[in-house]
Amino acid sequence: MAPTIRQRPSSSARTGATWRYVLDLLPAILAPFFGIAAALLIIVLILEWQGADPQVAWDYVYEGTLESAAKRADLVAFWMPLAVASFGLVLTYTAGLWNIGVEGQIMMGAIGATWAVRLFAESSSPPLGLRLGRDGILFMCFVFAALTGALWAFLAGVLKTRGGVNEIFSGVALNFIAQTFNMYLISNGGPWQPPGSRATETARFPENARLPSFEEYRRLSPTTIYITIGAFVVVALIMYVSRWGLQLRAQGKNRKSAFLLGVRTDRNTLLAMAACGSMAGLAGAFRVLAPDVTKLTATPSGGIGFLAILVVLLASMSAILTPFVSFVFAVLSKGGQRLESGFQWDHDLLLDRSLVRVLQSTIVLMVVLAFGARNRFFPPHSAQPAVDDEDVDRT
Amino acid sequence: MTGLESTLRGIVRAAAPIVIAGQGELLTERAGVINLSLDGTIMLSAMTAHVVARQTGSLVQAVLAAMAVGAVVALIVVFSSIALKLNQVAVGFVLTILCADLAVFLGKPHFNQPGKEMPHAPIPFLRDIPLLGPVLFDHNILIYFSLLLIVLMWFYIYRTRPGLTLRSIGEQPEAAFVRGTPVNALRYVYVVAGGALVGLAGATYSLSVKLGWKEDLSGEGWIALAIVIFGLWVPARVALGAYLIVGLRSIAIDLQDNDVIDLPSQIVNMLPWMLMIITLLVATSGALTRLDRYTPERFRPMMRRFTRAAPPRALGTTFEKH
Numbered sequence: 001m002a003p004t005i006r007q008r009p010s011s012s013a014r015t016g017a018t019w020r021y022v023l024d025l026l027p028a029i030l031a032p033f034f035g036i037a038a039a040l041l042i043i044v045l046i047l048e049w050q051g052a053d054p055q056v057a058w059d060y061v062y063e064g065t066l067e068s069a070a071k072r073a074d075l076v077a078f079w080m081p082l083a084v085a086s087f088g089l090v091l092t093y094t095a096g097l098w099n100i101g102v103e104g105q106i107m108m109g110a111i112g113a114t115w116a117v118r119l120f121a122e123s124s125s126p127p128l129g130l131r132l133g134r135d136g137i138l139f140m141c142f143v144f145a146a147l148t149g150a151l152w153a154f155l156a157g158v159l160k161t162r163g164g165v166n167e168i169f170s171g172v173a174l175n176f177i178a179q180t181f182n183m184y185l186i187s188n189g190g191p192w193q194p195p196g197s198r199a200t201e202t203a204r205f206p207e208n209a210r211l212p213s214f215e216e217y218r219r220l221s222p223t224t225i226y227i228t229i230g231a232f233v234v235v236a237l238i239m240y241v242s243r244w245g246l247q248l249r250a251q252g253k254n255r256k257s258a259f260l261l262g263v264r265t266d267r268n269t270l271l272a273m274a275a276c277g278s279m280a281g282l283a284g285a286f287r288v289l290a291p292d293v294t295k296l297t298a299t300p301s302g303g304i305g306f307l308a309i310l311v312v313l314l315a316s317m318s319a320i321l322t323p324f325v326s327f328v329f330a331v332l333s334k335g336g337q338r339l340e341s342g343f344q345w346d347h348d349l350l351l352d353r354s355l356v357r358v359l360q361s362t363i364v365l366m367v368v369l370a371f372g373a374r375n376r377f378f379p380p381h382s383a384q385p386a387v388d389d390e391d392v393d394r395t
Numbered sequence: 396m397t398g399l400e401s402t403l404r405g406i407v408r409a410a411a412p413i414v415i416a417g418q419g420e421l422l423t424e425r426a427g428v429i430n431l432s433l434d435g436t437i438m439l440s441a442m443t444a445h446v447v448a449r450q451t452g453s454l455v456q457a458v459l460a461a462m463a464v465g466a467v468v469a470l471i472v473v474f475s476s477i478a479l480k481l482n483q484v485a486v487g488f489v490l491t492i493l494c495a496d497l498a499v500f501l502g503k504p505h506f507n508q509p510g511k512e513m514p515h516a517p518i519p520f521l522r523d524i525p526l527l528g529p530v531l532f533d534h535n536i537l538i539y540f541s542l543l544l545i546v547l548m549w550f551y552i553y554r555t556r557p558g559l560t561l562r563s564i565g566e567q568p569e570a571a572f573v574r575g576t577p578v579n580a581l582r583y584v585y586v587v588a589g590g591a592l593v594g595l596a597g598a599t600y601s602l603s604v605k606l607g608w609k610e611d612l613s614g615e616g617w618i619a620l621a622i623v624i625f626g627l628w629v630p631a632r633v634a635l636g637a638y639l640i641v642g643l644r645s646i647a648i649d650l651q652d653n654d655v656i657d658l659p660s661q662i663v664n665m666l667p668w669m670l671m672i673i674t675l676l677v678a679t680s681g682a683l684t685r686l687d688r689y690t691p692e693r694f695r696p697m698m699r700r701f702t703r704a705a706p707p708r709a710l711g712t713t714f715e716k717h
Contacts, residue, residue: 173621365486
């Protein structure tokens, strides 16, 4: 099927162009709609098969997340780290970098934040004799978390640019290494496990290393909200205003052409990875410093790294859509806990909370497939002909 | 049985699923398609085999069901790539997560339940050969298949005409098409066949290597994907990579019980993953070609044959008739 090059419409053909634009818009709007509908249908079928009423299931999800102000506060507390990790991933995925190592970067961020707590809050002789107050300690926590997360991502970046190792594989390996390192620190008499303890976690952080929380909602900290908004602004500026965002886009579409046009692809790869890693690190810090956690546990990330990848794929790397998609996913994740306990207590039905994770990945798969079907069967009229490598200088 | 024999025997056994999955992915990638869903597929098919074996009591049905699961997942990957022109990596990754979650959800009632095991079937006479006998011929049928598969794959890819066609659709699909090869149809066939092998690998876990369903299979599929690169898309080297990784893992487990070297067990657990990064680094960074310079003139052709590293040229691309 040869790509047909369409003439630019003259002014007399403008109504035709408008009509074509509407015709293009329709499948573009309908594609995600059909995708989500298909995913919901699959989940409804699974629920019916398990003997659960879908309406009741949704009621539990709603009850567990949105019904009361306290629940909404918990939801936001879960949403913030997920959102901040997703913002970071927007940068790497736009640049065509499959940063699967984000899970490990979140863990390293959590470890970095805990390290800062140990250095500045728990130690009797802090480095450089710095005796910081609460704000200073928390600031150091976030700096340490961002740096360790960035370092872990940078490592994957260097392996890619210098060693030619695909970031997917180095990411997977670094995830497992980060997880094992975390376990080493906090289990079986590891250096960070309190003496005499058998639990795989550190001691609770001291009072002056806990995030301030809202008066009425003890589990939600305003600090995480401010930082997340800040991260969103930074990523939105990069993506929509800066030249660098344009370079990342070009690199993501065609790395070779971008390089030939003078984009420093290797440097951008390292920078994008490090930027994403630092935001993932912040997400890790949110998780350990959360007012109801304040300790390093065996699973500091709780799987939000992979969830964030699904978010970015579903939002098709749009910085504007990411907060909304991550919110919906946060509702589903949080609602899953209530779903499981609700069916178990009220209906004596074993319905594992992993069902909501099935729903999340099914939605992403179906929407991706729906967009594929739309491009295949309703190709956009205004689509430009594919640009081959030889034609690059034309653009 | 001596210590060495039992160690090697354990490695052959424990590496069998990774060998089978690696050969399956090799078949897929040789046809020019990346199926990134291995990790989830192995979990889902392992769970399926365990549940089917428990409920029907038939091991044959269990193995077939697991293979069907692998084939269906692979079919989604190849369909979305060829018919819908979607990014194979994106679809594969989403499928990996979906299958892993589905396995956890559907397998919950069967979690940690006693499972059925493939009957032990030592081969008479052959098992009495010193060293080789206990290592290679004292297993069950799935383990034998993993060994046989290495030879079969080598023979098929390098010594038969369909194997030549397979290589051509992964290297030069346009040229193959001009010669009348139905490129896309064959890609469907090979990707689905490769997926079925991945499903078989899952069944090998739950019916033989890690009996039952325990949700701890995460990571195995990624190792299988990595050893295909490490093995430079050659059946024997892919298998070698599997034995190397599993061998290292068993050394790591032995080290934990060792009183002389007191390594924290978690540090030891990191070793296979570090090895994975290092081997990929060696395979892809061009270090091997530099090695060429230091090889004596006489051994250079042999060395080059062994270290030639090139993925199938059309890997990950879609083929379109013009």
